[in-house]
Amino acid sequence: MRVAVLGMGSVGRGVLQMIEEKDLGISVTAVADSRSALIDKDGISIDEVLEAKAKSGFCGDRSLTAMDVVKKAAYDVLIEVTPTNADTGEPALTHILTALEKGRHVVTSNKGPISREFSRIRSLAAARGVQVRYEATVGGAIPVMHMLEHGLAGNRVLAVFGVLNGTCNFILTRMAAEGLTYEQALLEAREMGYAEADPTYDVKGIDPAVKLVILANTFCRKPVTLEDVEITGIDLLTNDALRLAEEQHCTIRLIAEAIPDRGILRVAPRLLPLSHPLVVEGTLNAITIETDMAGEITLIGKGAGSVETASAIIGDLLYIRNFHAERHPKKT
Secondary structure (H helix, E strand, O other), rough: OEEEEEEOHHHHHHHHHHHHHOOOOOHHHEEEOOEEEEOOOOOOOHHHHHHHHHHHHOOOOOOOOOHHHHHHOOOOEEEEEEOOOOOOOOHHHHHHHHHHHHOEEEEOOOHHHHHHHHHHHHHHHHHHOOOOOOOHHHHOOOOHHHHHHHHHOOOEEEEEEEOOHHHOOOOOOOOHHHHHHHHHHHHHHHHHHOOOOOOHHHHHHHHHHHHHHEEEHHHHHOOOHHHEEEEOOOOOOOOOHHHHHHHHOOOEEEEEEEEEEHHHEEEEEEEEEEOOOOOOOOOOOEEEEEEEOOEEEEEEEEEHHHHHHHHHHHHHHHHHHHHHHHOOOOOO
């Protein structure tokens, strides 16, 4: 199977490294970063590309772009992991739609296009007879999409609850464990690389809300958007609130929840017993799926990281290879 990779940040490099190390029988025929690209229908040398990127900051020819790869390269699957505007979904949205129009499968870690244009993307993929997989958009290495779509096939999903943001979970964990103020815990998160210089997207609850939209659209019958989510972040949470929770043998976590039958789509701090399965520590993510037959199933794992995200992307790639690409090969 031939793949083209758009994006040479930590995730893109992690995907390339895993393809090389694991000898998966996947040929990389094109790569692109924000300023250059490399196309070779016979396959590129991953080691040489990674070395060139590390030395010069460019992965290939500066006269070529990501769109050149999408339109001109020979590939079966486009891996889209470029830096993308979360509000517009660009440039990933255009890359994804163009590849689907060409009848190519797509695997992406980009939340913006999947949360904003879920129905459009899925409809186009169905019309062209190809797959679009997006496991890496929610929960990092946690295989929640596979669980919803395949592992729980035949079940009716009644609700999904989750700790979907590692930055917020780290801050809340440190506030509870050490009695730190919100400001102190946020500073520590920044120093350890868990929080951005501008943490608004995380601490205001927007990031987990976007992930909740993707989850909800995966299992709900009615399409939803970010505007449908009621959002409260953790930036106004005080030590007193956590201290009161501790007195009740509880703690506080930022919980994203989707309960379609009750019209609930919400992200907010929630009081939980210390023994609750969603009370995970540090930067871990946790997701509980409530179903009619299987009951409640909770998945816990690393929600970020280049190798962890690569795990989700590789899983999607192999799913496409094993169940679609090799059974229904596309001609260039």
